Structures are given as structure tokens and as C-alpha cells.
Amino acid sequence: MNETGKYKMNRKVPEPTLKRLPGYLYYLDKVKEQGIINISAPMIGKDLKCDPTQVVKDLAVTGIKGKPRVGYNTYELIHALEDYLGFNRTNEAFIVGAGNLGSALMAYQEHQSLGLKIIAAFDVDEKKIGTHVGRIHILEYNKLFSLSNRLDVKIGILTTPNSVAQDVAEDLVNCGIKAIWNFTSAILHLPDDIIVQSTSMSSYAAVLLRRLNDSEK
Amino acid sequence: MNETGKYKMNRKVPEPTLKRLPGYLYYLDKVKEQGIINISAPMIGKDLKCDPTQVVKDLAVTGIKGKPRVGYNTYELIHALEDYLGFNRTNEAFIVGAGNLGSALMAYQEHQSLGLKIIAAFDVDEKKIGTHVGRIHILEYNKLFSLSNRLDVKIGILTTPNSVAQDVAEDLVNCGIKAIWNFTSAILHLPDDIIVQSTSMSSYAAVLLRRLNDSEK
DNA sequence: TAGATTGTTAATCGATTAACAATC
DNA sequence: TAGATTGTTAATCGATTAACAATC
Numbered sequence: 001m002n003e004t005g006k007y008k009m010n011r012k013v014p015e016p017t018l019k020r021l022p023g024y025l026y027y028l029d030k031v032k033e034q035g036i037i038n039i040s041a042p043m044i045g046k047d048l049k050c051d052p053t054q055v056v057k058d059l060a061v062t063g064i065k066g067k068p069r070v071g072y073n074t075y076e077l078i079h080a081l082e083d084y085l086g087f088n089r090t091n092e093a094f095i096v097g098a099g100n101l102g103s104a105l106m107a108y109q110e111h112q113s114l115g116l117k118i119i120a121a122f123d124v125d126e127k128k129i130g131t132h133v134g135r136i137h138i139l140e141y142n143k144l145f146s147l148s149n150r151l152d153v154k155i156g157i158l159t160t161p162n163s164v165a166q167d168v169a170e171d172l173v174n175c176g177i178k179a180i181w182n183f184t185s186a187i188l189h190l191p192d193d194i195i196v197q198s199t200s201m202s203s204y205a206a207v208l209l210r211r212l213n214d215s216e217k
Numbered sequence: 218m219n220e221t222g223k224y225k226m227n228r229k230v231p232e233p234t235l236k237r238l239p240g241y242l243y244y245l246d247k248v249k250e251q252g253i254i255n256i257s258a259p260m261i262g263k264d265l266k267c268d269p270t271q272v273v274k275d276l277a278v279t280g281i282k283g284k285p286r287v288g289y290n291t292y293e294l295i296h297a298l299e300d301y302l303g304f305n306r307t308n309e310a311f312i313v314g315a316g317n318l319g320s321a322l323m324a325y326q327e328h329q330s331l332g333l334k335i336i337a338a339f340d341v342d343e344k345k346i347g348t349h350v351g352r353i354h355i356l357e358y359n360k361l362f363s364l365s366n367r368l369d370v371k372i373g374i375l376t377t378p379n380s381v382a383q384d385v386a387e388d389l390v391n392c393g394i395k396a397i398w399n400f401t402s403a404i405l406h407l408p409d410d411i412i413v414q415s416t417s418m419s420s421y422a423a424v425l426l427r428r429l430n431d432s433e434k
Numbered sequence: 435t436a437g438a439t440t441g442t443t444a445a446t447c448g449a450t451t452a453a454c455a456a457t458c
Numbered sequence: 459t460a461g462a463t464t465g466t467t468a469a470t471c472g473a474t475t476a477a478c479a480a481t482c
Contacts, residue, residue: 014449018427022419026379026402030410040463048404053451056464066465068457086426110402114422146261154429162243179429181421185243186264195432197425199418202239204398205331208414209303210235212371212396215412231473253452257439270475273440285481 013061018085020058022114023048025081032074040071087115092153094177096168097160098123098138101183105157106133118157120147148175157181230278235302237275239331240265242298245261249291257288310372311365311394312383315340315355318400319376323350335374337364365392374398 027048031039041059059072066072072159082088091114096100098121101217105111105120117133121138123129128138139147156172158165158180165186172180179195182188244265248256258276262269276289281297283289299305308331312319315338322328323335338355340346346357355365373389375382375397382403389397396412399405405413 012431013427015424017448018424019417019420022402022423023404026419027404042463043476049406051451052463053453053465054449057450057466066464068465069461070458083222084427085423086230086430087423091426091429100321100324100326103313104317107317108418109317110418111422114419115426116422139478143376155425177241178432179425181425185239189242189266193432195425195428197421197428200236200239201325201327201416202243203236203332204416205328205333206239206302206304207232207235208372208396208398208412209332210230210301211412211414212228212308213303215395215410259439262465269439270441270477271473272441274474277441283440285441286437287482288439352474 009033017058017061018164020050021061021081021085022087024055024058025078025085025087028074028081032078036074038067039069039074039077041066043071085114085115089115090117091115091155092151092173093118093147093157094144094153095121095136095139095153095157095159096123096144097158098125098128098133098160098170099159102157103133105159105183106136109120119151119153144171144175147204148177152176154178155181157183159183162186234275234278237267238278238298238302239304241272241275242295242302242304243299245291245295249295254291255284255288256284256294257293260288269291302331306332307334308332308372309368310335310374310398311361311370311389312338312353312376313340313358313361313375313389314375314377315345315350316340316376316378317341319374320350322374322376322400323353333372336368336370339340361388365394369393371395373397374400376400379403397424 024044027044028039041055042052044055059077062080062084063076064072087148093116095105095118098106102121106121111118118136121133121136122141122144124141129140131138154177156177156179158169160168162184165182165184166188169180169182169188169190173190173194177195180188182196182198183204185200190196233346241261244261245256258272259269261272276283276294279297279301281289281294310333312323312335315323319338323338328335335353338350338353339358339361340355341358345355348355371394373394375386377385379401382399382401383405386397386399386405386407390407390411396414397405397407399413399415402417402419407413
């Protein structure tokens with residue numbers, strides 16, 4: 001069968017590749033600012049400390065074509081990456097749990113460059129309800145249901161205490177959320193078609209601390 | 218040659234394994250609370266949605282022994298994991314950059330269960346210097362050098378703007394820091410013996426957004 | 435004892451790296 | 459043209475999964 005569609009294929013793009021793509025984007029923005037029009041994979045590889053062949057393979061998933069002996073057009077490459085990752089669209093999200101981490105994510109400016117737009121936050125804490133972080137209002141948790149009825153938000157960011165994570169996740173799914181960015185330690189049991197991306201601080205701490213202890217022998 | 222030392226070996230433990238270990242720990246704490254004394258790998262695998270063989274292999278890195286037909290002693294297993302990961306020690310850290318993300322990490326209670334103790338924060342913003350988040354004081358950036366002379370802190374948490382990340386990282390290394398937890402998007406170029414753990418929010422966003430778009434076909 | 439589970443060794447799977455032909 | 463770089467196909471490497479013997 002022939003390859004169709006905007007992007008190269010439907011063969012699932014490996015997660016390690018996807019995780020590397022924003023790194024290229026960040027790097028290319030700096031390259032662009034320096035006025036470099038064409039950039040080659042070996043050059044990118046050198047600056048980013050990774051294999052040039054891998055750079056070629058990674059960039060290929062966006063469908064962009066490079067020119068032998070020249071490299072890739074910086075602008076085209078940036079555009080292709082942003083388009084492929086969805087960073088140039090507006091991806092609306094709800095956030096549940098307006099504690100320390102939740103508030104930080106609300107205030108975190110960089111989300112905007114990812115096209116992530118947090119349109120409302122929810123919490124059960126009376127003291128937080130009615131307040132806001134930046135332009136994002138913190139609403140009563142129960143409002144989640146009525147608000148999701150009127151809007152078509154697909155992404156939910158979960159920054160609640162671990163103990164209520166599963167219940168809240170289920171509520172989010174019932175509200176039509178298709179993807180959950182889970183910052184809790186809870187393992188979520190949800191329908192298979194729901195995309196769950198877990199970002200566990202403790203996983204990173206584990207690697208860091210263990211490697212540190214290894215190095216101290 | 219014979220295997221020596223407290224832990225099973227010096228064959229490098231795979232990063233995916235290390236990343237999974239805190240998940241077991243979180244799960245086992247809940248199991249312990251339920252009064253379950255012995256827990257088997259197939260049981261853990263079922264609850265955590267992963268392969269039981271993988272559970273066995275993962276847990277083996279801590280050096281703990283299970284009993285056929287019985288499983289592992291819950292308490293011993295928790296202790297072995299905490300010990301292996303260094304979560305039951307006090308791992309002192311500096312944090313540089315007291316913006317939104319930095320402040321959130323300072324306030325984030327869960328770090329304590331990882332044995333991570335942020336003992337001071339540094340920033341160049343006059344308005345922040347002298348204030349504190351929780352019990353952590355925000356000091357003038359230049360104090361980093363004198364303070365690191367008196368203390369023996371090995372971990373630096375980097376939550377500065379991207380533009381100064383490399384410079385600050387170099388300063389940290391000059392101050393005797395051995396491991397850097399990098400929350401910026403910058404690629405750090407540091408001596409090979411320095412452990413760098415990069416936690417990039419945009420990598421997670423990339424995977425989430427791309428998978429979401431894939432699922433919408 | 436019988437049988438479930440550990441723990442090790444082998445097979446598979448997937449990602450990275452290498453090789454090389456195509457091309458500008 | 460000559461040569462650097464892309465892009466594809468093959469080889470390697472490493473992690474996951476399967477198979478099975480040991481054991482309680």
C-alpha cells in the first residue's frame with residue numbers, strides 16, 4: 001500500500017524521537033536568530049551532542065526534505081516541526097488542582113510557545129476558588145462539568161493530590177477529555193483510547209540520585 | 218570475576234528501570250498501608266499494568282531476594298528501594314532561579330519523600346532576594362560561591378531562564394556541584410563527569426500533543 | 435507433594451548507529 | 459566534476475518479553 005497523508009507515514013513515531021523534537025526546535029530558533037539560512041544534520045548533531053544519522057531520521061518524521069550538500073532550510077524546518085508537534089495551533093487545556101505545581105504550570109510562560117492554552121483551573125479549596133494566577137481563573141471543581149459541556153477541551157492537566165487523581169481523571173474523561181498530562185504519582189486506570197502522559201518528578205530524582213551515588217562509588 | 222559490593226553489580230542499571238523504581242515505591246507504600254505483608258511480582262505487574270518478568274528484573278537491582286510461591290516482603294522491599302534510590306538519605310541541593318517553576322519546586326512537599334532537601338535558593342532579582350518560599354531563603358546569586366565553600370552540596374537544580382543556563386551551570390560546577398537537574402531548555406556543555414538530568418516540559422508536551430493529533434486521525 | 439513464583443538464560447522487539455547509494 | 463550531505467537499508471546494541479529450571 002502507498003504512503004498517504006500529510007506526514008510521512010502512520011508507522012508509529014518512536015517516543016524517544018518525539019521527545020527530542022522540541023530540542024531541535026529550541027536549537028533552530030537560536031540558529032535562525034543568527035541568520036543561518038541552511039543547517040545540516042552533522043552541524044545540528046555536533047551542537048546537540050547526538051548522532052547526525054539520528055538527526056536525519058528524527059527530522060524525516062515531519063516530512064521535510066533536505067538538500068544534499070546544503071542541509072535543511074532553517075525556516076522551513078522550524079515551521080515543519082511546529083506544525084508536526086502542534087505547537088503553532090492553540091491546544092486548549094483544563095488544569096485540575098491549583099496547588100504549588102498547578103499554579104506554577106499556570107504561570108509558566110513557556111507553555112504558550114507549545115501552543116498550550118490553559119483556559120481554566122479547578123480546585124475544591126474555598127480559599128482558592130475565585131482567585132486567579134495570571135489570567136487563568138480558579139473555578140469551583142463542580143463547574144468542570146458544565147463548562148466542559150459548552151467548550152470542547154481535549155487536554156486535562158492533573159496536579160491534584162495523589163489520593164484523588166484516579167477519581168478526577170475519570171471525571172475528566174466523562175467531560176470529554178481525550179488526553180491527560182498526569183503530574184501525580186498515581187497510576188491511572190482509564191479507557192485505552194485516552195492518552196495519558198505521566199510526568200513524574202520522582203523518576204527523574206531517582207535517576208539523578210542513583211547516578212550520583214554510582215559516581216561516588 | 219566475582220560480584221562484590223552492596224548492590225548486585227556495577228553493570229549499569231538501565232535508565233528505564235531506574236525511572237520505574239519510584240513507581241514501585243509509591244505502590245508498595247499503599248500496599249503496606251493495607252497490611253499486606255508479602256507481595257508477588259505478578260500481583261505488582263497486574264496493578265501497575267506491566268510485565269511481571271520486568272517487575273522481577275527491576276526489583277533485582279536493589280539486591281533484594283524474593284521467595285518462590287510467596288513473593289517479596291513488603292517492608293523489606295520498600296526499605297531496599299529507598300536505600301537503593303537514596304530516598305532515605307538527605308540529599309542536599311541548591312536551586313538557582315526562583316521564578317515560577319523554581320518557587321513551585323521549593324514549595325513542592327513531595328521532594329522531602331525523595332530525600333531531596335533544598336537548602337538555599339539563588340536569584341539575581343532584587344525583589345526576590347531576602348524573601349523565602351516555605352523555609353527556603355532566596356539569596357543573592359553571588360552568595361552561591363561563598364556558601365558552597367562552607368557546605369558540601371552536590372546537587373544543583375537549574376530553573377533559570379534558558380539564556381543564562383549554561384553560565385549558571387558552569388558556576389555550579391565550579392562550586393563543586395556534581396549533579397545538575399536541568400529544567401531549562403538549554404543543552405548544557407559540561408565536563409563528562411558531571412551528571413545532568415534534563416527534565417523538559419516541552420518533551421512531554423510534544424508526545425502528548427502528537428499522540429492526540431494521531432488519535433484524531 | 436504440587437504448584438506458584440523467583441530468578442536466570444534465551445528470544446524478540448525496537449531504537450540507535452553504521453554503511454552506502456543517490457543527489458545536488 | 460568532486461565531494462559533502464541526504465535518505466534508505468542493514469547491522470548493532472540494548473531493553474523487554476518469553477521460556478524454563480530452581481525453589482520454597
